[in-house]
Amino acid sequence: MSSPRPAPTRLQLFGWSVALMGMMAPLIVLLSALLTSMGLMLVWIGFPLLLGLLALLRKFADVHRRRAGWVLGTEIERPYRARVPGQGMYRRVFALLTDVATWRDLAWVFTQVVVGSALAITNFALLVGGIAHITLATWWWALPDDADVNLIGLLSVSSTASAIFIGIPVGVLYVAVWYFGSSHLMRAQARLTAALLAPTEAARLANRVQQLTESRADTVDTQAAELRRIERDLHDGAQARLVALGMSLGMAEETVARDPAAARELLAEARAASSQALAELRDLVRGIHPPVLADRGLEGAIQALVLANPLQTDVDIDIPGRLSAPVESAAYFAVAETLTNVAKHAGAGKAWIRLTYDEGKLTILVGDDGRGGADPGGGTGLRGIERRLSAFDGTLVVSSPIGGPTVVVMSVPCELIAGLR
Known part of the structure; x- marks a missing residue:
């Protein structure tokens, strides 16, 4: 179970308010450029310009989304539709413009420039202003002789003495207001950001439908490939052995009367062919659902795999119990495929496997001390594992810097079967 993130301190919030103030100018420039590029869509140059600027806007929004989640102590999801592969530039631009999240990002920029910046500036000004008032007497000498500083619109400071007796109490008041109000100001700014940058229920539902559609398509493709593999293995393996067995028995039947020795050789060949066919059928069954998995569960099956x-x-x-058979099968083959990748590609001397179950989620960690550089898109089988797990709403995350170590983290939401251990 992950520990809750610590709440930011007042000084950290002050630093974030300074950063927000520094981001105002780039946001204003970005907003102006976006509006200009939309006008330039009448000519060709507007499309690539808008595509790049919207990508930059999403990067900005991601930063603010993470920091707002940090302030609020929660995680704010990205609301964007998944990109459809193979789209050209024009289709990508129109897909972005028809995504509600894009327009919410633009609304957030307007709101951030006006309201968010005001909250950040207030948080900054209270502390800085308070310190300036408290220390006013120490640098009063640097002001002109006829200086007259008006504080809070009511109090006038015109000498070192008045800077001490008026400036210090006002400064302490400012710092006190900052001390007790800083977190409220920055939380208000974070809630404003979350309200516009977090996904709406409609967007979350649409993204979920898209994920399920893609997961279903991947599952269908995976099952079709598995059926083709089984058909190929049967045709090239057991079926060929059984055909040879039938031919050997037929020839033995024809020669048994006139040449018993040759018939015995043919029967020996038939017996060997039947043994090989049986072994291949057993291997095929193990590839579909290993018997050890049904007998000993996921823990015993992985122990046997490691041996x-x-x-x-x-x-x-x-794991404090048994999981459903489909989940156990998916987890077993995911671990088996990952170990195969380690043996083939990692150049590792040692590997480790950890399986835990907590709060309705099975987490699988497979690591090695190899050369690293594993990439799910590099054709090493990780993409196949990801597709297998996606059928169960599972995820796969790979950490594999060059030089290692490589850690593959897989998680599958699932429930324990009551009464089984």
């Missing part, structure tokens, strides 16, 4: 693996592998499993 057959030539690489030294540490295993730590903490």
